[in-house]
Amino acid sequence: MSDSAVADSTAPEPVPELEASHLSLHLGRSRGGLQVLDDLSLKVRTGRRIGLVGESGSGKSTLLRVLAGLQRPDSGQVRFRGRSILGRRPGQLADLRADVALVLQDPRSSLDPRMSVARTITEPLRSPVLSGAAGSREQVRQRLVQVMTEVGLDPATAGRFPHEFSGGQRQRIAIARALVTRPDVLLADEPVSALDVSVRAQVLNLLTELVSARNLTMVFVSHDLTVVRHLCDEVAVMQHGAIVESGDLARVYADPQHRVTRELLAAVPRIRT
């Protein structure tokens, strides 16, 4: 055994980029409400891409919102780089807001129709939480051109409004907005499922390129296990607000242990061949 292998085996585990511990959340009053998160724990390690899959209503979107600091759990803890994000005031969330980006399913609802593309994309730079991060007007303009080019949008269209773009282009605008602060972590909630089938592959390829070029850590919610296999190296399977199976994607896909995982995989038989 080499010296480095000995050192590795005794080294403490690095602090995860994001860590959820024992999250519980109960919502709604009708008929007793619903346990949306149920003692859920998840480690998102630096540079790893986790596919979060599960039946509809299993709590995937809620977990993403809690990880992004947008929803509070009833109990449990969320740590970003080892520090709790719960109980911090909005002004104390600058690191999370700059370094953890969220892309949602439907760009029609996530983009403000009254805001030009330029304003939409650069708005996170002007956020009071990130005061001072934006730089000069010229720096903001340069960053806009850079990030639009990166996501395959023509910077000459920056003055237009979201309705003037196709669904795929609108999702590119949402991705540019998410990446403008140069985050290290991307939380994506079914980012292609609202798009026409014809443009899904293009947007997925763009995400794959960006994630790999920037070495992003990612949590990617999807119904589509084929997409998850394409983008992720770990998978976590949810049911009734809990993670019922997780681990290395190749292992889980090859040898699923939980009934839900087996059913999800059986729904896309071609990926098991």
Ligand SMILES: Nc1ncnc2c1ncn2[C@@H]1O[C@H](COP(=O)(O)OP(=O)(O)OP(=O)(O)O)[C@@H](O)[C@H]1O
């Ligand atoms: N504000 C709320 N009040 C009451 N129930 C809610 C609220 N938000 C979500 N829920 C319920 O919590 C459950 C989990 O919702 P969530 O959107 O997190 O699931 P999901 O796994 O992302 O589902 P899908 O795959 O259909 O998007 C659902 O049953 C949903 O109806």
